[in-house]
Structure formats: C-alpha cells, structure tokens
Amino acid sequence: MQDAFEIDESSSTPIWLQLKNRIVYLIASGYYKPGDKLPTVRELAIALKINYNTVNKVYLSLLHDGYLMSRRGKGTFVNELARPAEAVEDSPADTVIDMMINQCLELGVPLDDVVNQVTRRVARRRES
Incomplete structure (x- = not known):
C-alpha cells in the first residue's frame, strides 16, 4: 500500500497536497477504479507515518471535490466520476x-x- 502513496518530505509542497494530488493521480490513471475501497484514514496515516488529521483533511477535500464517497460503517470508496459520454x-x-x-x-x-x-x-x- 505504501508504495502507491509517495510522500516527499523534502518537497516544499505541503504533505496534505502531495497526498491529495497522488490520490487524484491514482484514480485518474486507473490504479483505483470507481467503487474501489481506499485504506482507512488511520491505516494510511500509520503506513505513511503522517498525522491522522492530515489524511483526514485529504479525504474530506476529495469527498468535497467528488473523487471519493463515504459509506457509513463501510469505508471510503472511489466515486463514479461524472463524465460526458463524448469525453x-x-x-x-x-x-x-x-x-x-x-x-x-x-x-x-x-x-x-x-x-x-x-x-x-x-x-x-x-x-x-
């Protein structure tokens, strides 16, 4: 799991933004497909050795942007992104x-x- 989520601690880009951009890339590239379950906030924070609140901020931002959907008691999943048929x-x-x-x-x-x-x-x- 950790290999898919790369964080460069020496980068001037904030960790939360690196993680958000990485998840968007993983979705756009097909690594994660609509309906795929993402690691829990806690699992990802532990795997990447970053703060729980940082991962939570990323997930909330991606939920707001429409990339993810949350199912109470089930987890966080890749959302079916609305795209025009001719896209x-x-x-x-x-x-x-x-x-x-x-x-x-x-x-x-x-x-x-x-x-x-x-x-x-x-x-x-x-x-x-």
Missing part, C-alpha cells in the same frame, strides 16, 4: 500536467505565468 480519456501525461498546473495555481502562480514558464522549459530542453 476523451486523459493520458497519464495529461494527468501529470493537470497536477502540475494545480500545484502552481495553489502556490499563487498566475495561469499565464505557468504557461510562460512551461514554454521556457520546453525551449530549454530543445536546445540541450
């Missing part, structure tokens, strides 16, 4: 890019600056 499945790269954009926005970086920074990075890669 195209995101590739794993799309998911990673979305996570990067969300992290930049949560750090207060304006969307136009994110685009400019990514463009500069791509240009730098092409030159090397």
Whole structure:
C-alpha cells in the first residue's frame, strides 16, 4: 500500500497536497477504479507515518471535490466520476500536467505565468 502513496518530505509542497494530488493521480490513471475501497484514514496515516488529521483533511477535500464517497460503517470508496459520454480519456501525461498546473495555481502562480514558464522549459530542453 505504501508504495502507491509517495510522500516527499523534502518537497516544499505541503504533505496534505502531495497526498491529495497522488490520490487524484491514482484514480485518474486507473490504479483505483470507481467503487474501489481506499485504506482507512488511520491505516494510511500509520503506513505513511503522517498525522491522522492530515489524511483526514485529504479525504474530506476529495469527498468535497467528488473523487471519493463515504459509506457509513463501510469505508471510503472511489466515486463514479461524472463524465460526458463524448469525453476523451486523459493520458497519464495529461494527468501529470493537470497536477502540475494545480500545484502552481495553489502556490499563487498566475495561469499565464505557468504557461510562460512551461514554454521556457520546453525551449530549454530543445536546445540541450
């Protein structure tokens, strides 16, 4: 279980946000499918050696965002995400890019600056 949930304690990104983004990625990539049961808050906190309240904050946020659903006495499960029938499945790269954009926005970086920074990075890669 712990292998699926990676936390980088040396990262400047808060642990709760790393965990939230990781769970979103695991759902988007198909690792967790709709209806799959997630570890309990306590189990995940112990496995990752992080505070119970941190995991609880992530689960509550993901419940609010519609990624998870809670069944009293049963646990927390991946929600059936509402998607239009014509929606195209995101590739794993799309998911990673979305996570990067969300992290930049949560750090207060304006969307136009994110685009400019990514463009500069791509240009730098092409030159090397």
